[in-house]
Amino acid sequence: MLKAVTVPIFRKHILSGLEAGRACAFCFSVCLLLLSPSNTPMALATKLPPLQLCPCRPKPVCNPCFPTLGKLSCPSRVFRVRCATKRTGKRRYPSEKKELDRRNKNLIQTEVANREEGFWRLYRLNVPAHKDPGKDFLGVSLPLLEAVAKVLKFPVASMLPQEAFSIVRKSFDARKLLKEPVFVYTVDMDVKQLLNLEPRTWDFIARLEQKIGLLEYMLHKKESDDLIRVIHDFRGTCSAMDKDRLDILSNEFYRFQSSGRPKIAVVGSGPSGLFASLVLAEFGAEVTLIERGQAVEQRGRDIGALAVRRILQLESNFCFGEGGAGTWSDGKLVTRIGRNSDSVQAVMKTLVHFGAPQNILIDGKPHLGTDRLVPLVRRFRQHLQGIGVDIKFATRLDDLIVENGRVMGVKVSDVWLGSDLKSQIWPYDAVVLAVGHSARDVYQMLLRYNVDMTIKDFAVGLRIEHPQELINSLQYSALASEVCDGRGRVPVADYKVVKYVSEDGANSSQRELSRSCYSFCMCPGGQVVLTSTNPSEICVNGMSFSRRASRWANAALVVTVSAKDFDAFSCHGPLSGVEFQREYERKAAALGGGNFIVPAQTVTDFLENKLSVTSLPPSSYRLGVKASDLHELFPDHITQALQHSICMFDRELPGFISKDALLHGVETRTSAPVQVTRHAETYECVSLKGLYPIGEGAGYAGGIVSAAVDGMYSGFALAKGLSLFQGDTDTLFGKPQGSSGFVKY
Numbered sequence: 001m002l003k004a005v006t007v008p009i010f011r012k013h014i015l016s017g018l019e020a021g022r023a024c025a026f027c028f029s030v031c032l033l034l035l036s037p038s039n040t041p042m043a044l045a046t047k048l049p050p051l052q053l054c055p056c057r058p059k060p061v062c063n064p065c066f067p068t069l070g071k072l073s074c075p076s077r078v079f080r081v082r083c084a085t086k087r088t089g090k091r092r093y094p095s096e097k098k099e100l101d102r103r104n105k106n107l108i109q110t111e112v113a114n115r116e117e118g119f120w121r122l123y124r125l126n127v128p129a130h131k132d133p134g135k136d137f138l139g140v141s142l143p144l145l146e147a148v149a150k151v152l153k154f155p156v157a158s159m160l161p162q163e164a165f166s167i168v169r170k171s172f173d174a175r176k177l178l179k180e181p182v183f184v185y186t187v188d189m190d191v192k193q194l195l196n197l198e199p200r201t202w203d204f205i206a207r208l209e210q211k212i213g214l215l216e217y218m219l220h221k222k223e224s225d226d227l228i229r230v231i232h233d234f235r236g237t238c239s240a241m242d243k244d245r246l247d248i249l250s251n252e253f254y255r256f257q258s259s260g261r262p263k264i265a266v267v268g269s270g271p272s273g274l275f276a277s278l279v280l281a282e283f284g285a286e287v288t289l290i291e292r293g294q295a296v297e298q299r300g301r302d303i304g305a306l307a308v309r310r311i312l313q314l315e316s317n318f319c320f321g322e323g324g325a326g327t328w329s330d331g332k333l334v335t336r337i338g339r340n341s342d343s344v345q346a347v348m349k350t351l352v353h354f355g356a357p358q359n360i361l362i363d364g365k366p367h368l369g370t371d372r373l374v375p376l377v378r379r380f381r382q383h384l385q386g387i388g389v390d391i392k393f394a395t396r397l398d399d400l401i402v403e404n405g406r407v408m409g410v411k412v413s414d415v416w417l418g419s420d421l422k423s424q425i426w427p428y429d430a431v432v433l434a435v436g437h438s439a440r441d442v443y444q445m446l447l448r449y450n451v452d453m454t455i456k457d458f459a460v461g462l463r464i465e466h467p468q469e470l471i472n473s474l475q476y477s478a479l480a481s482e483v484c485d486g487r488g489r490v491p492v493a494d495y496k497v498v499k500y501v502s503e504d505g506a507n508s509s510q511r512e513l514s515r516s517c518y519s520f521c522m523c524p525g526g527q528v529v530l531t532s533t534n535p536s537e538i539c540v541n542g543m544s545f546s547r548r549a550s551r552w553a554n555a556a557l558v559v560t561v562s563a564k565d566f567d568a569f570s571c572h573g574p575l576s577g578v579e580f581q582r583e584y585e586r587k588a589a590a591l592g593g594g595n596f597i598v599p600a601q602t603v604t605d606f607l608e609n610k611l612s613v614t615s616l617p618p619s620s621y622r623l624g625v626k627a628s629d630l631h632e633l634f635p636d637h638i639t640q641a642l643q644h645s646i647c648m649f650d651r652e653l654p655g656f657i658s659k660d661a662l663l664h665g666v667e668t669r670t671s672a673p674v675q676v677t678r679h680a681e682t683y684e685c686v687s688l689k690g691l692y693p694i695g696e697g698a699g700y701a702g703g704i705v706s707a708a709v710d711g712m713y714s715g716f717a718l719a720k721g722l723s724l725f726q727g728d729t730d731t732l733f734g735k736p737q738g739s740s741g742f743v744k745y
């Protein structure tokens with residue numbers, strides 16, 4: 001009886017505390033005592049060291065490393081786990097509530113300029129999933145009009161004309177804390193059109209008041225354009241400028257090496273290189289795009305040969321080749337650098353220009369999938385060639401030509417013919433380095449020129465794979481039957497979990513003792529793929545097709561690592577993080593036993609620290625998995641952080657720990673392990689003139705969209721430096737949202 005009453009109370013207390021970032025050790029201990037050990041995940045959790053959940057009472061730190069998990073019941077091993085959830089609604093702190101009230105008050109006092117026209121943006125309109133026409137419907141349905149009518153306090157929803165509304169955003173929310181799963185809409189209401197079509201709405205419009213994040217008024221609807229149109233419009237305005245300025249511009253050209261136009265090499269055709277090339281070429285630079293890998297047509301065949309015949313082409317694989325690392329991927333276009341910012345919108349619209357479906361502009365979690373990315377990249381290439389970009393595939397940058405501390409050109413070799421005799425030197429006025437984080441040879445080369453590089457935090461871990469049906473049912477319960485292999489009304493279920501695990505005694509100022517454990521690059525309905533660029537190393541990632549119809553759901557489960565973790569490799573200087581990655585990739589290859597076989601272990605065995613002896617559950621990884629003890633891979637503190645976070649993830653998603661869940665080793669290339677220091681405004685490398693390090697490899701992006709945005713801004717910055725562009729990028733796109741290159745999509 002005591003147990004029946006107290007457990008729910010304590011559990012509720014703990015969970016709400018966890019969500020608010022504070023929980024009480026007492027409650028947690030009591031709960032552990034009272035809960036039945038027959039509860040599988042909890043039983044596993046109890047085998048791990050007790051978790052101290054109260055950050056307000058830190059214990060003295062004796063050892064900065066995570067304690068060993070050898071004997072699972074040792075009481076002295078104390079971890080603290082905090083959740084990273086945003087406080088909303090009733091969970092807001094009083095100071096946050098006060099600030100919100102103040103902003104609301106200011107907004108209400110701002111006079112709505114003209115109530116008879118303009119637009120109202122209505123946020124957070126919830127339509128229950130069972131009433132909504134489904135994820136692929138982007139029109140205005142009657143249930144949505146009902147939600148709008150509620151906000152307007154308009155009595156008859158069906159009288160609201162659909163034409164007056166347009167969908168800005170549509171997402172699916174199936175969190176358990178909701179009464180029922182809902183589609184959440186953001187909608188723009190065109191007042192003039194509404195009053196024309198239904199004058200009886202006037203009384204209601206006249207009474208509307210602004211409320212931050214719920215109901216906001218704008219006189220004009222802001223429509224962003226794709227990048228090509230933005231540049232064309234800008235150049236159109238420029239051509240109307242006075243002749244003097246154009247003379248200055250053309251005089252500037254004379255200082256360039258040959259044709260009178262600045263000659264730029266962009267190295268790497270990933271998102272950052274493609275967008276930088278686009279901007280520079282549209283502004284009139286003579287651009288050569290140098291790519292070590294193959295065009296998507298041949299690259300597809302090379303990836304096929306890897307999957308079927310185990311042939312790894314060193315220069316044409318999942319990381320290298322046209323479109324960059326993200327071409328054979330899930331093509332998630334989510335980003336943490338501000339989805340609604342003008343720069344991100346310009347990138348998204350440009351993707352639509354090159355064939356991405358319109359729904360990426362509306363979908364709350366847009367994704368493309370490999371089948372859509374490949375033709376998109378091809379169209380991007382055709383456009384670049386159409387505006388004069390010379391694209392050199394199978395051409396690898398081997399060296400920079402440096403004179404008097406300035407890059408004057410590049411030394412490249414033809415990797416398709418595999419002959420060093422094919423090495424050539426090409427002169428350029430500037431070199432944009434967009435090589436991604438797997439170009440370790442380029443990092444080495446930069447080191448030879450004493451290019452200033454700093455060690456950057458990143459994350460390492462394992463890739464977990466569950467049956468997709470399991471994830472659907474964990475997330476959607478009864479609604480799981482509506483997924484229908486991606487053809488159904490609700491999206492194929494995904495998840496995102498984050499926990500902070502820190503050693504006993506660490507407080508918020510001791511960041512080096514805390515590790516973030518999180519899932520990322522979740523590929524619903526996807527497959528695990530090999531992203532090694534060298535046959536003696538194994539690293540994995542995930543991809544999927546647009547419909548996300550495979551039987552599996554995979555995601556990286558990673559733990560942050562920083563300079564302290566790379567101490568053992570300090571002789572490699574700023575590249576110690578690269579050596580750290582390489583070390584675990586080699587270990588994974590050895591554990592797998594060669595032939596690209598990936599070491600794997602079930603989640604339950606990984607938590608209990610025992611080898612998976614019975615047969616492993618099936619894996620989507622095509623080249624085979626081998627039952628291995630994944631504890632042999634990483635240092636103990638990383639393995640333990642992963643174990644603890646998995647237990648915590650299971651509390652958020654009960655069933656996450658399952659005998660059908662398989663861990664694959666290793667996931668090491670989550671983002672660049674270094675950052676190449678560059679000037680904040682010119683994007684030029686601070687230690688080598690004429691070099692422009694951009695994108696993920698340079699440590700300034702983490703994902704397709706942020707890399708594209710970085711490429712775009714750097715293109716503008718360089719165009720400005722070359723006097724091809726005389727405007728202000730901030731006016732066009734706003735200030736770049738500084739990406740540390742750590743924040744992932």
Ligand SMILES: Cc1cc2nc3c(=O)[nH]c(=O)nc-3n(C[C@H](O)[C@H](O)[C@H](O)COP(=O)(O)OP(=O)(O)OC[C@H]3O[C@@H](n4cnc5c(N)ncnc54)[C@H](O)[C@@H]3O)c2cc1C
Nearest residue numbers: 268270272292320324325326329332397436695696703704
């Ligand atoms: C399997 C996989 C799945 C992913 N899924 C997603 C996802 O769903 N969503 C997301 O946002 N991100 C995803 N990513 C990450 C994303 O692909 C990268 O963040 C993004 O591509 C980085 O862009 P970039 O232009 O900076 O570099 P990259 O895309 O890495 O491009 C670098 C290019 O430079 C070329 N290159 C390298 N060295 C040389 C040289 N010496 N000479 C000539 N060329 C060279 C390479 O061949 C490559 O084409 C995924 C990555 C992988 C590997």
